[in-house]
Amino acid sequence: MPEPAAVPDSRIAVECRGIVKQFGEGPRALRALDNVSVAIRENEFFTLLGPSGCGKTTLLRMIAGFEYPSEGSIRLHGEDIAGLPPFKRPINTVFQSYALFPHLTVWENVAFGLQMLGRPKGEIASRVAEMLKLVHMEELAQRRTDEISGGQGQRVALARALAPAPKVLLLDEPLSALDYKLRKEMQIELKRMQSETGITFIFVTHDQEEALTMSDRIAVMSKGKVLQIGTPWDIYDKPAERFVADFIGETNFLPAAMVGIEAGLARVRLPSGVEMSATLADGYVPSSEATLVVRPEHARVVASGGQLSGLVENVVYFGTDTHIHVRLDEGFTFMVRQQNSRSQSCGAEVGARVGIEIAPDAAQVLRD
Amino acid sequence: MARARFDFRTRARFDVRAQPGFGTIALFTFALLYLPIVTLVVYAFNASDSLSSWGGFSLHWFAAAAQNQSVQDAAWRSLIIAASAATMATIAATMAALATTRTPPYPGLSFKYAFINLPLMVPEIVTAVALLIVFAKVKVWTGYSGLGYLILAHTAFCIPFAYLPIRARLEGMDQSLERAAADLYATPWQVFRRVTLPLLRPGIIAGFMLAFVISLDDVVISEFVKSGGQDTLPTYMLGQLRRAVTPEINAIAAAFLVLSVALVTVFFFINRKKA
Numbered sequence: 001m002p003e004p005a006a007v008p009d010s011r012i013a014v015e016c017r018g019i020v021k022q023f024g025e026g027p028r029a030l031r032a033l034d035n036v037s038v039a040i041r042e043n044e045f046f047t048l049l050g051p052s053g054c055g056k057t058t059l060l061r062m063i064a065g066f067e068y069p070s071e072g073s074i075r076l077h078g079e080d081i082a083g084l085p086p087f088k089r090p091i092n093t094v095f096q097s098y099a100l101f102p103h104l105t106v107w108e109n110v111a112f113g114l115q116m117l118g119r120p121k122g123e124i125a126s127r128v129a130e131m132l133k134l135v136h137m138e139e140l141a142q143r144r145t146d147e148i149s150g151g152q153g154q155r156v157a158l159a160r161a162l163a164p165a166p167k168v169l170l171l172d173e174p175l176s177a178l179d180y181k182l183r184k185e186m187q188i189e190l191k192r193m194q195s196e197t198g199i200t201f202i203f204v205t206h207d208q209e210e211a212l213t214m215s216d217r218i219a220v221m222s223k224g225k226v227l228q229i230g231t232p233w234d235i236y237d238k239p240a241e242r243f244v245a246d247f248i249g250e251t252n253f254l255p256a257a258m259v260g261i262e263a264g265l266a267r268v269r270l271p272s273g274v275e276m277s278a279t280l281a282d283g284y285v286p287s288s289e290a291t292l293v294v295r296p297e298h299a300r301v302v303a304s305g306g307q308l309s310g311l312v313e314n315v316v317y318f319g320t321d322t323h324i325h326v327r328l329d330e331g332f333t334f335m336v337r338q339q340n341s342r343s344q345s346c347g348a349e350v351g352a353r354v355g356i357e358i359a360p361d362a363a364q365v366l367r368d
Numbered sequence: 369m370a371r372a373r374f375d376f377r378t379r380a381r382f383d384v385r386a387q388p389g390f391g392t393i394a395l396f397t398f399a400l401l402y403l404p405i406v407t408l409v410v411y412a413f414n415a416s417d418s419l420s421s422w423g424g425f426s427l428h429w430f431a432a433a434a435q436n437q438s439v440q441d442a443a444w445r446s447l448i449i450a451a452s453a454a455t456m457a458t459i460a461a462t463m464a465a466l467a468t469t470r471t472p473p474y475p476g477l478s479f480k481y482a483f484i485n486l487p488l489m490v491p492e493i494v495t496a497v498a499l500l501i502v503f504a505k506v507k508v509w510t511g512y513s514g515l516g517y518l519i520l521a522h523t524a525f526c527i528p529f530a531y532l533p534i535r536a537r538l539e540g541m542d543q544s545l546e547r548a549a550a551d552l553y554a555t556p557w558q559v560f561r562r563v564t565l566p567l568l569r570p571g572i573i574a575g576f577m578l579a580f581v582i583s584l585d586d587v588v589i590s591e592f593v594k595s596g597g598q599d600t601l602p603t604y605m606l607g608q609l610r611r612a613v614t615p616e617i618n619a620i621a622a623a624f625l626v627l628s629v630a631l632v633t634v635f636f637f638i639n640r641k642k643a
Contacts, residue, residue, distance in 0.1 A: 066547055086550040099548035103566045112562075113552035164553065 012077075013168055013200040014040040014063060019072035021058055021224075032058045033069070034224040040168075040202060041217075045194050047203045049211040050221035051247070056204045059221075060170050063202065064093050076167065087116070092161035093170040096177070098153045100145040106156050107132070107141040113164040131159040134193065151182045158190075162197060171203045175210065187214055208248045212236060220244045228282075237295070240281040240367050245293045252299075252334050254292040256365075261286070266365045268292060271330035274307040278363035291366045296323065296337035298362035301348050306355030308334060312348045324348045326356060409625070412618035419613055429619035439620060442604035446584055449515060449600060453522030454530070454579035460523070461530035461575055462568070466560075469538040470546075485532075487525045495525065496592035503593060513595045521593045522583040529582050530575035537571025538564075577635035581628060 021033040033055045040046045048056040061067040063074060065086035074082040081089055092113065100109050110131050114124045132138045135155035140148055145156065154174060161169055171190075175183045191214055194201045205211055211218050212232040219229045220243075228240045239245035242253065259267040259275060266278045268290055278292060301312075301324050310328040317340075324336045334356055348354055384390065412430070416423025433439050464484050468477065487495065503517045545567065549559040587602045594603060601624060608617050 064551060066550075086547070087553045087555055091551075093548070093551045095544050095548055097542065097544055099542065099544040101545060101548070101563060112549070112554075116549075116553040116555075116558060116562075160552070 011042050012039045012075075013042045013044070014038075014202065015073075015075040016059065016063070017073050017075070019059065019062065019074070020070045021055070021062065021067065022070045031224050033062075036072075036221075036224070036226050038219050038226060038229060040200060042200055043198050045191065045201045045203065045214060045216045047205060047211045047215040047218045048221060049205055049208060049218050049248075051206055053223075054221040055224040056206075056221050057172060060093075060172055060202065060204050063168070064091055064170055065089050090164075090166050091168045091170060092164060092166040093172065094154075094157045094161045094174045096172045096174065098157040098174075100153055100156055100160070102145055104145070105141065106137060106143050106145065106148065109145060109156055110159045110163050112160060117164060127163055128159075131163045134162070134196070135159045135189075150177055151186070154178065154186060158193065162193070162199070165197075166199065168200045168202060171201060173205055174203075175205075176207075183210075190214065212248070220247065222247075238279060238281065238364055239293055240283060242291060242366055242368060245366065250296055250335065250337075252294045252296060254294065254332065254334075254363075256290045256292045258286075258288055258290045258365075266290065268363070268365065270307055271328065271332065272308050276307055276358065276363060277361070278365050279361065280365050281367040284365060284367045291368070293364045293366060294334075294358055294362055296335045297321075297339075299334070299336045299356050299358045300338060301326070301336050302355045302357050304355050306357035308356040308358070309354065310334065310356070312350050312352045312354055315348055315350055326354060328356075405625070408618050409622045411615055412622040414615045414618070417614050419615060419618070429615040430623070433616050433619045433623070436616070438599070438604060439601075442599045442601045445515065445598065446601040449518050449522055449590075450580050450583040452519045453526050453583045454576050456519070456523040457526035457579045458530045458534075458572060458576045461527050461534050461579075462572060464527070464531055465535040465538050465571075466564075469535060470543075485528045488528045492525075492588045495521075496589045499524075499589065500592040507595075515598065517593050517595070518590060518598065518600070521589050522586065525586070525589060526579035526583050530579040533574040533578065534568065534571040537568055537574075541567055573635055573638055577632065581631065584628065585624075 015038075017037050019033050019036040020031065023030045023032060036055070036059060038046075038048075038059075048059060050056045058067060062069055062082075065081075065084060065088075069082055072082070073080055076089070076091070101112065104112070107128060110128045111124050114127055119127070128141075129138070132141055135158055137152060137155050137159065140152060145153065148156065154177075157174070174190075175186050178186060187210060190201070190203075203211075203214065212235070215232055217229060217231055218235050220227045220235060222243050228235060228244050230238070235244065236248055239248065239251075245251045245253070254270060256268040256270055256278075259269055261267070261280065264280065266280050267275060268278050269275050270292075278290075308326075308328055310326040312324060313327045313333065314323075314325040316323040316325075319340070321340055322338050324338060326334045326336065328334055336356060411419060411422075413425050413427065414423055415426035415428060468480060468484070471477075499517075499521050503521075506517075507513050541564075545563055546559050549563045550556070554562060585602055586600075587606060590600050590603050591606065594600070599607065601620070605617055605620060
């Protein structure tokens with residue numbers, strides 16, 4: 001998918017172009033990455049999002065230097081680094097397992113990178129102190145790494161990776177080992193650190209919610225390919241492919257007939273015969289049939305009227321909202337998410353005949 | 369938690385200790401293993417010259433052994449050989465373990481494992497004869513007939529014993545630690561010095577200890593390789609047994625036993641503290 005041309009090259013921190021990673025040879029060869037291109041801007045919180053095995057970690061390891069691409073180039077501020085070993089790249093990593101050195105104290109862990117760079121002792125001491133303060137770990141500086149909790153280990157790993165002031169920080173699912181509440185806290189912390197340090201963060205996760213809440217931009221990956229790159233809003237509201245729409249949030253897919261395209265908007269005919277307008281995914285290939293995506297919260301259940309109609313099959317109460325599953329007259333199931341209020345029920349009874357009203361501009365035509 | 373549940377279920381189904389005859393077999397096994405050693409140690413304190421009839425308690429034979437110049441020489445020689453061989457074997461084993469665990473698997477790797485562990489499989493007597501023949505030639509060519517041959521021979525058969533614990537430690541080590549060090553600007557040598565080696569230390573100590581003890585009590589290869597006047601403690605004892613046997617041999621054996629047990633214990637505690 002093409003990048004907006006508005007960003008000048010000098011503002012690109014990391015650019016991967018045409019990356020292929022192949023394991024093995026011949027018919028049993030496995031393509032972990034298949035022609036992947038991403039351009040990550042300076043000072044950006046960029047997320048690689050996808051299910052396990054989609055190649056996101058392989059791409060991250062390539063940027064770190066633990067893997068080398070079979071084809072393609074990796075540039076850091078314009079300089080090709082694809083052939084450099086990890087210790088020659090001004091890029092640091094926060095590992096999924098944290099990988100804290102068990103024979104060193106918290107302080108020594110954070111100082112490690114600076115010591116390897118041969119920085120003067122005074123500078124190391126003040127920088128380590130600054131980093132420990134950033135992650136609120138000053139009191140535990142002399143602890144051994146097996147004497148601190150998982151959340152604290154996470155902070156130390158972060159301080160250790162930030163201490164040498166890398167140009168880019170790589171984070172490999174760093175929050176996956178934390179419990180829900182701590183994870184929420186760390187999401188906000190990470191965001192704060194990124195804006196305080198001004199370092200480019202490249203974050204790998206399979207958690208779509210994490211990606212949506214933290215990222216400036218997201219690259220959605222599947223089976224070694226990048227399917228879509230965009231802001232969280234783009235990815236959620238304007239998914240380009242079925243996989244993206246399905247992987248991120250809940251969604252309704254509807255088959256529709258293409259009536260025409262006018263001024264960048266599509267005119268489609270729903271299974272019920274009603275016509276409505278819909279936005280078009282980037283890279284849309286014209287065809288007479290279309291797959292339409294409608295997010296459940298962009299539709300509502302009405303007693304009569306609406307573009308679709310059917311019987312209420314199931315009503316699930318979620319506290320903040322209610323999910324209403326409607327079996328459409330054409331046989332598909334459509335899910336509506338309605339905000340709850342204290343005074344009113346959602347108004348749908350199982351078995352009742354209802355209409356579904358889709359908000360204007362809420363429908364998007366997928367590119368495939 | 370999962371482990372506790374697992375234990376509970378296996379115990380409920382099958383407990384070897386509840387089987388009939390378990391106690392008897394265990395006692396019999398322990399007796400078989402330790403009665404001869406206990407007898408040997410007891411007779412080291414025998415006042416008479418006989419190995420079979422008790423003549424009262426005495427430390428006489430320990431004093432005799434300690435004052436015996438041949439015993440002193442042999443013991444000293446044994447320690448020099450064991451220390452040198454164990455050191456060289458540990459260095460070689462560490463390098464071999466790094467090479468076999470820190471490279472991606474490739475065809476022929478399992479062949480290399482087998483090759484490194486070959487001394488464990490080749491009958492000792494075969495190695496002994498082979499070394500005897502080779503070293504005899506080398507002695508003729510070089511004119512050198514010092515302890516070097518024994519040290520080399522011991523190094524060779526000690527390598528697999530040092531290799532096994534070191535490799536086990538390396539395989540159990542989280543490789544992301546070394547990756548993290550490299551990521552933090554450590555060159556490969558610095559990664560080894562600052563991360564791999566400190567974490568590997570317990571494995572290296574265990575490997576050294578094993579090699580040291582194995583070298584210390586070797587008889588077969590030493591017997592074949594040694595030149596005249598190069599008796600180690602075990603070969604000296606073997607030589608004594610062929611002649612007049614007195615409780616002095618028991619005293620030497622008992623002292624040897626204490627030394628071995630002490631060494632293993634000391635290494636065990638060092639290891640436990642570091643790990």
